Amino acid sequence: MQENSENKPKVRVRFPPSPTGFLHVGHARTALYNYLFAHINNGDLVLRIEDTDVARYSSEGEKDIFESLKWLGLSWNEGPDIGGPNAPYKQSERTSKYSEKIKQLLQDGKAYRCFCSQERLDKMREIAEMEKKSFKYDKTCRVLTLEESDMRAEKENFVVRLKVDLGETIVFDDLVRGNVKFSSDMVDDFVISKGDNQALYHLAVVIDDAEMGITHIIRGEDGLSNTPKHISLQKALGYVTPRYAHLPLILDEKKKKLSKRSGDVVLTLKSLREDQGYLPETLLNAVALLGWNPKTEQVVFTLEELKAAFKLENVQKAGAVFSLDRLNWLNKQHIKRLSAEDLMERSKPFINKSGIEIDRGFLLKIIRVEKERITLLKEIPQLVLDITNEPVLDTEKIPWKNDGKDRAKDALAVLIEEIGILPMEVWSDLLVLQTKIMEIVDKTEMGRATTLWPMRYALSGKENSAGPHELAWLLGKPETIKRMREAVVQLG
RNA sequence: GGCCCUAUCGUCUAACGGCUAGGACACGAGACUUUCAUUCUCGUAAUCGGGGUUCGAUUCCCCGUGGGGCUACCA
Numbered sequence: 001m002q003e004n005s006e007n008k009p010k011v012r013v014r015f016p017p018s019p020t021g022f023l024h025v026g027h028a029r030t031a032l033y034n035y036l037f038a039h040i041n042n043g044d045l046v047l048r049i050e051d052t053d054v055a056r057y058s059s060e061g062e063k064d065i066f067e068s069l070k071w072l073g074l075s076w077n078e079g080p081d082i083g084g085p086n087a088p089y090k091q092s093e094r095t096s097k098y099s100e101k102i103k104q105l106l107q108d109g110k111a112y113r114c115f116c117s118q119e120r121l122d123k124m125r126e127i128a129e130m131e132k133k134s135f136k137y138d139k140t141c142r143v144l145t146l147e148e149s150d151m152r153a154e155k156e157n158f159v160v161r162l163k164v165d166l167g168e169t170i171v172f173d174d175l176v177r178g179n180v181k182f183s184s185d186m187v188d189d190f191v192i193s194k195g196d197n198q199a200l201y202h203l204a205v206v207i208d209d210a211e212m213g214i215t216h217i218i219r220g221e222d223g224l225s226n227t228p229k230h231i232s233l234q235k236a237l238g239y240v241t242p243r244y245a246h247l248p249l250i251l252d253e254k255k256k257k258l259s260k261r262s263g264d265v266v267l268t269l270k271s272l273r274e275d276q277g278y279l280p281e282t283l284l285n286a287v288a289l290l291g292w293n294p295k296t297e298q299v300v301f302t303l304e305e306l307k308a309a310f311k312l313e314n315v316q317k318a319g320a321v322f323s324l325d326r327l328n329w330l331n332k333q334h335i336k337r338l339s340a341e342d343l344m345e346r347s348k349p350f351i352n353k354s355g356i357e358i359d360r361g362f363l364l365k366i367i368r369v370e371k372e373r374i375t376l377l378k379e380i381p382q383l384v385l386d387i388t389n390e391p392v393l394d395t396e397k398i399p400w401k402n403d404g405k406d407r408a409k410d411a412l413a414v415l416i417e418e419i420g421i422l423p424m425e426v427w428s429d430l431l432v433l434q435t436k437i438m439e440i441v442d443k444t445e446m447g448r449a450t451t452l453w454p455m456r457y458a459l460s461g462k463e464n465s466a467g468p469h470e471l472a473w474l475l476g477k478p479e480t481i482k483r484m485r486e487a488v489v490q491l492g
Numbered sequence: 493g494g495c496c497c498u499a500u501c502g503u504c505u506a507a508c509g510g511c512u513a514g515g516a517c518a519c520g521a522g523a524c525u526u527u528c529a530u531u532c533u534c535g536u537a538a539u540c541g542g543g544g545u546u547c548g549a550u551u552c553c554c555c556g557u558g559g560g561g562c563u564a565c566c567a
C-alpha cells in the first residue's frame with residue numbers, strides 16, 4: 001500500500017483556512033474529510049494559512065486554527081508550525097513566488113495589466129445589474145501592448161487580469177458529482193493580482209496547490225463555481241489539474257449556507273468547546289455524518305472507527321441541515337462512554353471558570369452520580385452548586401403527590417431515626433448505602449414514593465435531581481440528617 | 493438576471509430497476525423507576541410535479557417546480 005511509483009503519486013490533500021475569524025462546524029467537516037482521505041490513502045495532509053487579505057486578518061483567528069484542529073485531534077503532516085519540504089505554509093510568506101508567476105504570465109501574454117478605475121467598473125456593474133445582465137469586464141485593457149503596459153505601470157495603479165480564451169468548454173470529473181461542464185465564456189478575465197505583487201485568492205491557491213504537490217482538492221460546494229477559474233489558471237501556468245471533490249454544503253435551519261450561530265448557540269468550534277462543553281468526539285462524529293453515511297446503521301463513531309469506515313464515494317450530493325438536537329444527543333452518547341475520571345478532567349475548565357473551589361474526590365463523586373444526566377460540560381458547575389448549596393424548600397413540594405404534610409413529616413421522621421443509626425462505613429460505598437436505605441424504606445411499609453420523594457426533595461430542594469440514596473452518599477451522613485431535619489422543621 | 497449544483501419522513505439518511513420504502517435524531521404513547529435522566533417497547537411521519545424508457549421507476553432520461561451556491565481589486 002505504501003506505493004510511491006511515478007504512475008501513482010502519493011496522495012496529498014490540504015486544509016487551507018483563512019484566519020479571518022474562528023473555525024466553525026463547516027471547517028471541521030472539511031478538515032475531517034481531508035484528514036480521513038489522506039489517512040486511508042497513506043497520503044499527506046498539508047495545513048496552509050490563507051492570509052493574503054491583510055485587511056481581514058485576525059491573529060486570534062490564526063491561533064484558533066491550530067487550537068481547534070488540535071482539539072479535534074486532527075493532525076497534519078506539513079504546516080506552518082511544523083514546517084515541511086514545501087515551506088513556507090503561510091501565504092503571506094509566499095508573496096515572492098506569486099510575483100514571479102505574475103511576471104511570467106505577463107511576459108507570456110497570458111495575463112495583462114488593467115488600468116481601468118474602480119469607479120468605472122462599479123458603474124458598469126451597476127448598469128449591467130439594471131439591465132439584468134451578468135456583468136463582464138469589457139476587456140478594454142486586454143489589447144494594450146506590453147510596452148504601453150510597462151510604461152503606464154510606472155505611474156498608474158493597476159490590477160492584473162487573466163486572459164481567458166473564449167468559446168472553450170472546461171470539463172472536470174468531480175469525485176462527488178461526476179462530470180461538470182462550464183463554458184470559458186463565463187469565467188471572464190478575472191483579477192488575479194492587485195498591482196503586480198499582491199496575489200489574490202484564486203492565484204495564490206492555484207500556485208500553492210501546484211507547488212505543494214496537492215493531488216486532491218476536497219472542499220465545500222461553494223468552491224465548485226470557482227473551479228473553472230482555477231483550471232484556467234492551471235493551464236496558463238502549465239500546472240496539472242488535481243482531482244476535485246466538492247462536498248455538499250452544511251446548511252442552517254433556513255437552508256442557507258451555515259452561519260455562525262444556530263439560535264443562541266454560536267457554532268464556532270471555540271464556542272462549542274469553551275462555552276457549551278461539547279466534546280471533540282461529538283463534533284467529529286456529528287460533522288462526519290453531515291453529507292456522508294457509512295452504509296450501515298452505526299451512528300456513534302470514534303475517529304478510529306471513521307478511519308475504517310470512511311469512503312469518499314459515499315459522500316452525499318445535496319446540502320445537509322445542521323441539527324443541534326443531534327449534536328446534543330451525540331454529546332450525551334460520547335459523555336456516557338467516558339470514564340468518570342476522564343469526564344472530571346474535561347470539566348475542569350468549566351469548574352475553574354465558575355470560580356467554584358472543590359475537592360477532586362468530591363467532584364469525582366458528583367460526576368459519577370450525575371454522568372448520565374449531563375448533556376453539556378457547561379452544566380457541571382451548576383450541578384456542583386446544586387449539591388453544595390443549602391436547598392431552599394417549598395413545603396408544598398415536600399409531600400409525595402396526594403400525601404399530606406403530616407404524612408411526609410412522619411416519613412421523614414422515621415427515616416431520620418433509622419438512617420441516623422446506620423454506621424458511617426455504610427457511606428463508603430454507594431451500592432451498600434442504597435441497599436440499606438431501601439431496607440429501611442421497605443420496613444416502614446409507608447410506600448417507596450411516600451418516603452423517598454420527601455427525602456430526595458429535602459436533600460436537593462429540586463423537583464428533578466439524582467436519587468435520594470445518591471444524594472445521601474454525596475452529602476455524607478451528618479449533612480443528610482441535617483437536611484432532612486430541616487425539612488421536618490419547615491413542615492411545622 | 494446569468495451560470496452551476498441539487499431533490500426520500502420536520503432533520504440526517506438507507507434501499508443490484510423488483511418484498512409492507514429501512515435506520516437515527518426530534519416528537520407522541522407505554523414499561524421500568526421515588527422525580528428527572530438513562531434503558532426498553534410501540535407509534536405518528538417521506539419518495540416535489542408532469543412526461544417518457546421498462547413487464548416493473550425512489551432509482552435511468554427529459555421538462556417544470558422548489559432549494560442552494562457562485563456571479564469582488566474577500567477567502
